[in-house]
Amino acid sequence: xxxxxxxxxxLITVTGKKLTVTCSxxxxxxxxxxxRQDPGLxxxxxxxxxxxxxxxxxxxxxxxxxxxKEKRNFPLILESPSPNQTSxxxxxxxxxxxxxxxxxxxxxxTRLTVV
Amino acid sequence: AQKITQTQPxxxxxxxxxxxxxxxxxxxxxxxxxxxxxxxxxxxxIFLIYQGSYDEQNATEGRYSLNFQKARKSANxxxxxxxxxxxxxxxxxxxxxxxxxxxxxxxQGTILTVHP
Numbered sequence: 001x002x003x004x005x006x007x008x009x010x011l012i013t014v015t016g017k018k019l020t021v022t023c024s025x026x027x028x029x030x031x032x033x034x035x036r037q038d039p040g041l042x043x044x045x046x047x048x049x050x051x052x053x054x055x056x057x058x059x060x061x062x063x064x065x066x067x068x069k070e071k072r073n074f075p076l077i078l079e080s081p082s083p084n085q086t087s088x089x090x091x092x093x094x095x096x097x098x099x100x101x102x103x104x105x106x107x108x109x110t111r112l113t114v115v
Numbered sequence: 116a117q118k119i120t121q122t123q124p125x126x127x128x129x130x131x132x133x134x135x136x137x138x139x140x141x142x143x144x145x146x147x148x149x150x151x152x153x154x155x156x157x158x159x160x161i162f163l164i165y166q167g168s169y170d171e172q173n174a175t176e177g178r179y180s181l182n183f184q185k186a187r188k189s190a191n192x193x194x195x196x197x198x199x200x201x202x203x204x205x206x207x208x209x210x211x212x213x214x215x216x217x218x219x220x221x222x223q224g225t226i227l228t229v230h231p
Contacts, residue, residue: 031217042119042206042221050217058218090160094217103150104219106160 002027006091006107013081013114021076021110023091029105030095032074033058034066037088037109046089049074081114088112117142117211121222128197129230135182136192136225138207147211149190150219151181154204163205166190197229 004025013019025032033048035058045058049068063085065077074093078085091107118141128134140149151163166174166181174181182191194201204226208219 033218035219035221040223042121042223043208043219044221045218048217088158092160092219103162103165105162106152109158109160111158 002105004091004093004105004107006089006110008110009108010111011113013112015082015114016080019078019081019112021078021089021091021112023074023076023107024072025074025091025093025105026072027093027095027105028071029093030071032068032091032093033104034064034074034076035090035092036060036085037090043090046076081112083114086112086114117144117147117209117220119207119209119220119222121207121225123225124223125226125228127228127230128194130199131196133193133195134197134227136194136205136207136227138190138192138222140188140190140207140209142209142211144211147209149181149183150208150210151179151190151192152206152208153201154206154224156203160206164192194227199229199231202227202229 007022030051034046035043037043044060046064047066049055089110092104094104120139147168149166153161164174164176164179164181166183173183178195180193204224206224207222
């Protein structure tokens, strides 16, 4: 089954404790990205990757890191989480950026709370 | 820069009736795509329908149709014969060209509640 898998689904952590949210897709997609969802703001892109070893900032990259060492995996790293990073996070992948009607497949979401 | 505006924070509809969720967009790109996603209370994002900027006909997928008015820069979602399971958050999103390829710009979302 084609899917994007995020882990964990729920996470409560303390300020400053490094954490990683994993994301893996089994569709051989080139384009992967991370979004955060906040009430009244919709989803905003954090980082994206066009292919292996190619990553770039989205609209809200501060406080986050990513890496793309393999095509299927795109982890999101919070080196020193702060309460303002409490949010619902989505990983998404799509086949060909620039090919319109390329549906983005989303992971199940990770609800992160930083206390 | 691209922008999506959904002006209806919440909408209510009676079961079996039709409902329209509004979406307006702004972009300077000639080539772009418009998407609608559904997010039920469980949180996942479910793709509903797509409309390309060069598509001459409005997109339809089952009970979903997209009322695309290019001159007005609107891409409203019409859900016919609403069902209780349609109660969810709905997001309008756009993918534009240039350096924004692949990136989805989302609206604020509309919460739809279907009453029995």
